[in-house]
Amino acid sequence: MAYTITLIPGDGIGPEVTEATVRVLEATGINFHWDLAFAGDRAQDKYGTPLPDYLFDSIRKNKVTLKGPITTPIASGFRSVNVALRKELDLYVCLRPCKTYPGAPSIYKDVDIVVVRENTEDLYMGIEYRGETPAAARLLRLIAEESGDRVKADSSFSIKAISRSASRRVVKFAFEYARQNGRRKVTAVHKANILKFTDGLFLTTAVEVARDYPDIEFETTIVDSLCMQLVRFPQRHDVLVLPNLYGDIVSELCAGLIGGLGLAPGANIGDDIAIFEPTHGSAPKYAGQNKVNPMAMMLSGVLMLRHIGEKGAADRVESAVAQAIAEGNAVTYDMKPDRNDPTAVGTSQVADAVIKKMKE
Numbered sequence: 001m002a003y004t005i006t007l008i009p010g011d012g013i014g015p016e017v018t019e020a021t022v023r024v025l026e027a028t029g030i031n032f033h034w035d036l037a038f039a040g041d042r043a044q045d046k047y048g049t050p051l052p053d054y055l056f057d058s059i060r061k062n063k064v065t066l067k068g069p070i071t072t073p074i075a076s077g078f079r080s081v082n083v084a085l086r087k088e089l090d091l092y093v094c095l096r097p098c099k100t101y102p103g104a105p106s107i108y109k110d111v112d113i114v115v116v117r118e119n120t121e122d123l124y125m126g127i128e129y130r131g132e133t134p135a136a137a138r139l140l141r142l143i144a145e146e147s148g149d150r151v152k153a154d155s156s157f158s159i160k161a162i163s164r165s166a167s168r169r170v171v172k173f174a175f176e177y178a179r180q181n182g183r184r185k186v187t188a189v190h191k192a193n194i195l196k197f198t199d200g201l202f203l204t205t206a207v208e209v210a211r212d213y214p215d216i217e218f219e220t221t222i223v224d225s226l227c228m229q230l231v232r233f234p235q236r237h238d239v240l241v242l243p244n245l246y247g248d249i250v251s252e253l254c255a256g257l258i259g260g261l262g263l264a265p266g267a268n269i270g271d272d273i274a275i276f277e278p279t280h281g282s283a284p285k286y287a288g289q290n291k292v293n294p295m296a297m298m299l300s301g302v303l304m305l306r307h308i309g310e311k312g313a314a315d316r317v318e319s320a321v322a323q324a325i326a327e328g329n330a331v332t333y334d335m336k337p338d339r340n341d342p343t344a345v346g347t348s349q350v351a352d353a354v355i356k357k358m359k360e
């Protein structure tokens with residue numbers, strides 16, 4: 001059986017890490033048909049838009065996509081192509097497992113955290129009003145009328161909206177994920193002591209959902225306290241579920257705990273569509289140099305293999321990546337204590353080494 005997967009190489013370093021990952025995935029012996037599609041800069045050049053219609057058709061038809069990072073074009077109407085993609089396809093979960101592999105450049109051992117980030121609302125909805133415009137003036141008047149609060153007249157606004165329905169589905173996902181993956185605890189993260197209505201709603205919804213999962217330990221924590229705890233005792237954390245903005249920040253913090261962006265995989269998941277992509281961006285300054293670490297993208301491929309039910313292949317790829325990290329002979333510059341270490345290898349040599357390990 002062949003799996004048809006939409007493949008978006010992306011921009012900057014995207015094509016290199018994608019090529020390395022495709023080679024590793026094909027070395028599992030699984031038959032893939034890659035439905036190549038462009039988004040971002042290349043689509044902008046070719047079709048005059050970073051998100052052409054045929055891209056959505058392919059993603060909707062194939063349900064599973066492997067995607068490289070996409071540069072956010074400065075001069076397009078999109079705040080972020082990636083945010084627009086998640087919004088249009090209602091990919092409401094951003095899943096980012098952060099695990100330390102022995103040999104990775106981290107000061108911690110045995111970290112195994114899964115960040116479940118709400119992906120569709122909060123401050124990322126793009127509802128913003130520039131200061132000293134008629135819209136901002138209307139908002140100022142409304143606030144004064146409704147609450148009597150005086151907001152400075154030269155303020156700009158970004159609206160934070162959190163709904164019960166979106167909170168419910170992401171928290172439910174976190175518990176289902178915990179149950180299906182043998183995890184012991186879910187922690188709901190918030191700032192409800194200050195943001196009583198938005199984060200307050202996220203928190204009460206999480207407490208309600210948790211009642212349906214008595215087999216999974218549940219706790220709640222304030223986001224600032226979580227950051228301190230993560231840096232001191234990262235091993236105490238398991239599955240974290242967070243609103244969009246905190247999820248974005250905390251998942252990069254967790255990537256830092258395990259050795260950096262070069263090792264942090266991710267997935268954007270909706271009810272029937274999933275896009276697998278690394279946490280990192282397109283790092284344009286390294287584009288075309290065969291230099292950056294493809295492991296975050298390979299590990300995103302591992303998540304994809306698990307998603308399509310190819311668990312054995314997923315375990316083989318993950319184990320080969322882990323062995324390459326542990327041996328440390330065929331790793332990129334970011335995995336070395338000294339970033340100028342001349343023994344660091346390039347992107348495609350990492351793929352060669354991982355494939356070799358899979359065959360041993």
Ligand code: NAD
Pocket residue numbers: 017068069070071072073080082261262277278279280281282283284285292293294296334
């Ligand atoms: P970035 O993640 O692209 O790069 C930041 C730095 O992290 C790089 O300079 C590099 O030092 C390091 N890095 C990133 N990936 C690495 C890898 N695989 N191996 C080794 N080192 C790596 O972040 P940025 O510079 O803020 O963003 C560049 C562009 O990417 C922007 O246009 C941004 O909008 C976009 N972006 C896209 C996505 C996505 O497609 N999902 C995510 C984040 C940023």
